[in-house]
Amino acid sequence: MIPVEHILLLSAALFTIGVLGVxxxxxxxxxxxxxxxxxxxxxxxxxxxxxxxxSMTGVIFIFFIIVVAAAEAVVGLSIILSIFRTRKTLNIDEFNILKW
Amino acid sequence: MLIIFYIFAVLSIFGALGVLFLRNPIHCALSLVGTFFCLGAIYVMLNAEFVAVIQVLVYAGAIMVLFLFVLMLLSSKDTDQYANKWPIGKILAGLLSFGIFVQIASLFTAGELQLGPKGAYPLEVVEEVGSIALIGRLLFTDYILSFEIIAVLLLVAVIGAVVIAKRRFE
Incomplete structure (x- = not known):
């Protein structure tokens, strides 16, 4: 059996790398x-x-999380697509039209 | 068993670091696919076969193919314009995320991990009934309302994506 702490450590590391990427x-x-x-x-x-x-609740939750992630990816990518049409770039620093 | 887990854990960390450091966004996407496959293998080791299958089918398959499509539609050859030109920001980001990691890790390495009362589905039950059958049964009995709501959410997302991507801005 894999120790729970090691898997959670892997999960924490992946989460941190994601935060750094953002x-x-x-x-x-x-x-x-x-x-x-x-x-x-x-x-x-x-x-x-x-x-x-x-418990099985976590696995059910993952089902819902993956559906939400798919919906988020679809809507987010279409927003990026329509921003790219007007700004001609993917650089996040250029997307400052809502900032004052 | 344990050594296979460590191999996949290290591979998935390397894939995630590839997302962080590779210049070309297409390489980033492919390295993220590698991470998702490794996580799928870890899910199999945790007796969550259903999650492993949808991880590979939906995440590594559908969502990442969508990312690659958009990347090939939009990306330009010039990757230098995306370079982060603020060194202090890099240091701050590193410190902040190190703090986040220490904070999360100290939650379950400080003492003996208390997981609370055991649920109704130990490993023997899951292996006897099968994890996919159990998930299906729960999804259509206890979680039927959430299931219906998530279906509506998916429909809204599909319509929203079509409306946003089709609209012409001046």
């Missing part, structure tokens, strides 16, 4: 991928806790 990268699609990475880290800890506690 803060460091400037390409908006790569930022989006980092968000997916964070969602996956959370999924991993859901499965771990669900197995460790002999």
């Amino acid at each position: 803060m460091l990268r400037r390409n908006v699609i790569v930022i989006f991928m980092s968000i997916e990475l964070m969602l996956n880290a959370v999924n991993l800890s859901f499965v771990t806790f669900s197995r460790g506690m002999d």
